[in-house]
Amino acid sequence: MNNVGNLSTVKEVEKIVKIRASEEDWNFHILLVVKYALLLAKNYKIDKKQVELAALLHDIGRLPYSDKKDKTHHIRGVKEATKILRRLKYPENKIKEIQKVIICHRGSGSVKPKTVLEKIIANADAMSHFDTLPLFYYWRGKRGESFAEITKWVEEKLDRNIKKKITLSQAQKMVREKYLLNKRILENLKKVKNF
Numbered sequence: 001m002n003n004v005g006n007l008s009t010v011k012e013v014e015k016i017v018k019i020r021a022s023e024e025d026w027n028f029h030i031l032l033v034v035k036y037a038l039l040l041a042k043n044y045k046i047d048k049k050q051v052e053l054a055a056l057l058h059d060i061g062r063l064p065y066s067d068k069k070d071k072t073h074h075i076r077g078v079k080e081a082t083k084i085l086r087r088l089k090y091p092e093n094k095i096k097e098i099q100k101v102i103i104c105h106r107g108s109g110s111v112k113p114k115t116v117l118e119k120i121i122a123n124a125d126a127m128s129h130f131d132t133l134p135l136f137y138y139w140r141g142k143r144g145e146s147f148a149e150i151t152k153w154v155e156e157k158l159d160r161n162i163k164k165k166i167t168l169s170q171a172q173k174m175v176r177e178k179y180l181l182n183k184r185i186l187e188n189l190k191k192v193k194n195f
């Protein structure tokens with residue numbers, strides 16, 4: 001049966017992504033992106049199921065967690081998301097929208113978010129990073145990076161997020177305080193030990 005656009009498409013995709021993601025990735029990234037995307041979407045007349053699907057699938061190309069040098073998960077993500085959504089008989093025009101979201105979600109590539117949906121997901125993706133400072137140390141530490149390396153990386157990432165990726169004014173308002181708090185923690189760390 002074709003379950004186009006109904007709740008079961010979201011539920012099916014949720015199940016697939018949850019299985020592929022690590023527990024931390026699911027709880028502290030994917031679900032946060034879904035939460036922030038739906039919050040931002042309240043301001044727009046936009047299909048909420050589409051927002052949820054795009055948020056769930058935006059990082060599908062790097063699940064399970066991929067190599068740190070991997071800068072192509074958006075390309076793989078398009079293929080994976082397309083496979084999953086076609087299997088669920090999701091409409092082609094809606095799949096195309098999600099493909100575009102995935103392609104530009106990283107913000108650092110040449111393709112920038114243009115549509116409301118693309119902007120919502122790119123903003124929500126960046127917003128999630130302000131809630132999870134300790135997780136970056138856990139993740140990157142597991143991959144053998146030093147404390148100093150991770151601190152530098154996180155600081156640059158948060159700066160990049162606030163200056164380039166968070167383009168919606170509501171998103172800026174929502175993260176401003178957290179950004180300053182994160183910055184203070186990082187500054188203090190650097191004072192304790194001059195990296």
Ligand SMILES: [Fe+2]
Nearest residue numbers: 058059105106
């Ligand atoms: Fe990503």
Ligand SMILES: [Fe+2]
Nearest residue numbers: 029058059125
């Ligand atoms: Fe992400």
